Each structure stands twice: as structure tokens, then as C-alpha cells.
Amino acid sequence: MKRLPLTLRRQLFATPTDGIITVGLLTLLSWAGWGVLNWAINSAQWLVVRANAAALTIGRYPEAQEWRLWLLLGMLTSLAGLSWGRLRGASGWPLNDRIAAGLLVALAVGVPPLLAFGAINQMRLLFLLLLLLLGRLAFSHRFSQASSKRFGDWWALIWGVAYLFGLWLIAGGLGLPGVRPSDWGGLLFTLLITSLTLLLALPLGVILALGRRSSLPLFRYISVGIIELIRGAPLITLLFLGQNLVGFLAPNGLAPDRVWRATGVLTVFAAAYLAEAIRGGLNAIPRAQFEAARSLGLSSVHTMALVVLPQALKVALPAMGGQCISLLQDTTLLSIIGLFDLLGIARSVLANPDWLGRYAEVYLLLAVLYWCSCAALSLGSRALEKRLASPGLQSNPKPQ
């Protein structure tokens, strides 16, 4: 701590010019920061957010069915807590984890009253927080570490099942009253369509990337065709095209819901860009790896699946992470074709005469929500990169 002033001086005030730049920038920053803060506290009217909190988060989802979303949230937070514990619990509570837990507690305790949530919703949020922390705690003991290793391989499967279960909870059917996709909305819709698109686009992207390098001419031409056609047109055009063209192609009444049409277009769009990222990864794998695998007698399919792709995907991971974030941001275009994603709902709220002129409040909230979602994706992909980069963690090394 003693050396802090020295470091500051060296980095910020090394020369008189540096000093002037530092002081100038700090003044500018604090002026802008103060301006925003002053506006947010004194002149902004946050009633628009309070009154529309439900619409912004879940859109027109029927109120009577809301319990399903709470159940889903409860399941997700428990799983997230357990995963958190599994990944980081071995080392107890490192500083970063304590900061994260503190932030979460502050958010769950502080924000709901600020937004004037009902007492019951405040209780629910606190309960979610409790689930998360309990999950984290469950893996903090050495006793459960042993069992966590045993269930390690099942973890991806558990999340997969939870995802499908969540889709069922949201959409209904099979015993639950159905909720049409066009009634999903807001943050729920944005996150759902992003995750669904990603899950579908990843395998499709791999197939397109492999197709582009395939020795089968037809497969190659089709892959190159799809990739280049998609990359050559703006997403918004494709979305409009998807909304209208499918209506002509499918017989009356059989055309899929508009949400599914948009999901299809987004999936192919994301897959084309992911394919290019994956192609970059494939190109980075030396020919010698193919030769080594083939000389051991592995077939070309096994060579690709067991030797080349795992390495290529690792190389392509940073680029793919970037594509995922772009995709999340691209979902805002869905508001232009009339779907109620987070931006679409916000625009419809703002179109209500009651909330005339409350643009800054709503858009600031949107910016924060999108930023949080993108930051989470970015943190996640970087953590994954780091994990794959340390070779000791690629499989479970057994002590001799």
C-alpha cells in the first residue's frame, strides 16, 4: 500500500503533459458521471420502470401462469449455485467469490424495494438468493468434493435436461396450459431466444465449417453457398424475408409461429458466422495432426471428431464467444419485425401516452440489462478459455 502513491505518480503524472492529460480526463469523467448521477437521482422519473417491471421482464405472459417462471428461476438458481460450488468450491471462499456473493446479496436486498416490488416478490427473490448460496455452500465441504467428481460427467446432462424442462415450463403443453411464443416477451424472450438460437447454431456452424472443407463437391458447394449468401445480406432483411417467405411456402395455417420463423433465421445467420470462426480454428490445426491420426488407422470421421475438432474449437473459442455476444445484441432487431423482445416491449411501453417522454429512463435500464447479459457471456467465455488453456484440467488427472 505504501507504494501506491509512487505507482500512481509514475503512471499518471510522469511528465507535466501526462499530468495535464490526467487532470483533464478526470475532470471530464467526473463531470459526466456527476451529470448522469444527478439526473438519475433528481430529475429522472423511475415510475415508468416500476409500473412496467413485469412487462419488461416477461412481456405479456399470463399473470396466472407466472408461478411457472418463478419455479424455473428457482431451478436455475439452484443449479447455478451448485455449479458455482462445483467449479470454485474446492478452494473455499476466495476473494472474488466473496465479492460476487456480496454483490448478489446487495442486489437482492437493495434493488427490489427500490423498484417497489410487492412484498411477495421481494420474498421470492430473497428465497432465490438463498437457493443460490445454499448450492454454493453444498460444495464447499471436502466431504462433497469427492461426490462432485463422481457426478462431474453428468453435469452437462443435468443442465441439458434442466433446459428442456424449462422450455416445457415456459411453453406449456403436456398437462400445463400452453402459452403461445408470441406472448413471451421482454428479458425472458431475449434470453430464451438467444440461448435457443445458440444451442441450435453451434452444431449447424460446425457442420457448415466442415462442409466448407469437405472433399464432397455437393456438400462443399451447399455449405459455401449458405455461408456466403447469409453473410452477404443484412440480418434485418433476412428476418423480414423469413417472416414473409415462409408464409407463402407453407400451406395455410401450417406456417410456424412468427417466433419460430425468427428463431430459424437467427439460427442460420449465427451458424454462418460461427462456421467462419470454426473454419479459422480448423485452419490452425497443422496437417501433421491429421497424418498422425490417420497413420494410427483412425478413419477420417474419427480423426475429425476426436483429434482435429476438439483442438480447432479451442482455437476458435474467443471468436465464437464474440459471435455469441453479437447474437444477443442482434436479437434487438426482432423488435423491428414486431416481436416483443426486451427492446420491442420497451418501445411499446414508450408508445403509451402515460409514459410520454420517459425515453432516457427506459433506455438507460435497457442498456444496463443488455450490458449485464453481454458481460456475463463474455466472462463465461473467457473463463472457459482459461480453463481449457491449463492442460491439467482437460481431463481428470489421477494421482499416481
Added chain:
Amino acid sequence: MNATKQLMIEAKGVQKWYPNGFHALRGVDLEVHRGEKVVIMGPSGSGKSTFLRTFNALEDYQEGTVVVDGMELNNDLRNIDAVRKEVGMVFQQFNLFPHLSVLANLLLAPIWVRKRNRAEVEQQALALLERVGIAEQAHKFPGQLSGGQQQRVAIARALCMEPRLMLFDEPTSSLDPEKVREVLDVMRQLAIDGMTMVVVTHEVGFAREVADRVVLMDEGRVVEIAPPQQFFNHPEHERTKRFLAQIL
């Protein structure tokens, strides 16, 4: 046993042109018998590696025939796959799979190609690692090992498929001098155990000690084939003498 059954490799009049028109192999003949150890030497660009790589179809050729273990390597993909199962190859740059642990490198092919039981292969793999002297590194990753250790893993990986023929493509050329010995020791032991081996190398000591015959290649042709004693002490051809004068 008849003569063809005792032949492990029978190459006749092999000619290869690279797509850029370079005439890499200009009618090469070679016969390798079961259990025989053949060392191929020659200046760089002489086609020795290219020739070696035709034995497991990593290189194709345009004219001539290559028969390995009774199967002709032509465009028939089934033959190529069948031959590759029986032929192990060790590369100059090791070419281990960096994303897999040492043990997993060894297990991959036996499990996926031979469809063998994992536990059983694992035992064999650990025994092989013991044999090449790196059992304690089984759960490390290739990037954590020295060059010499990686090359020994590569040999063990090839052996784990229980090949009938081992090909070595300059196995010690990219090693630090002090690591060459540990790899050559493993190869010597393999030779003593009776493996059929074709080795492209510049290691004269190894060739003298282990080889049954030494081959000199130059400009895509075989110049001379002789037992090591004769090859190194009384070479017949002028080209061999010049080559030996350069490397000895």
C-alpha cells in the same frame, strides 16, 4: 512359408510426381523382410521421407506398386485403412495430440480403431509407457514433456496398436543432442525384440549397430543397398562415398 509371405514391404518401380511437377521418386525398388531392420539414408530432398510415407499411404504415387503385409496400396481405401492398422509410424515432430493426456494419446486408436476394451488397453498402455521409461508421466499432457519424452510417448502410441511394422521418419532430427540417446535406446530395444523396422535417419552409430541393410537414396533413386559393415567401410558407389565423406 513362401517368399511373398516373408516379405513385409515390396516396392517396385515407384514413381511419384508432386502436384507442382517435381519428380520426387524416380522408380524406386525395395524389399523388406519380416523382422528385418532397414535404415534409409540420403541427403535432404533425396526422396527418402517421401518413399517411407508411401508405405502407409500418407503419400500416393503414380507408377509402380507398393505391397505392405500382402496388401497392395493403391486407391482402394479399405486396403489403406487395413494397412495403417498394422503399420506404426513415428514422425520427426512427434505429432502427439496436444489436447489429450499421454495415456489418452495411447488409448485413442486401440479403443476407436480396434474397438478394444478400455481397461484392458489401459493396462497395456501403462506397461508400454513403463517400457519406454515414462510411466510416471502418464497423466501429464504432451506440452509438459521434453522432446525426448514426447518422442518416446509417440513410439509407445504407435506400439499400442500392436503393429507388425514400424516406420521412423527422422525420429531424432528435431531433438536436442542430449535427448537423442534416450530415443535411440528405445528403438534399439524394439529392434532386439524382433520388430520389423524401416528407419530414415542420419544416426550412423544406430545404423551400424542395428540395421541389417542400409539404403542410400539420392535424387529420387536408390543408389546403394548394403549391410552396414560394407556400406560404411567399403561403399561401392561414388555417390555413397561422397555422402559418407560429408556426414562422417
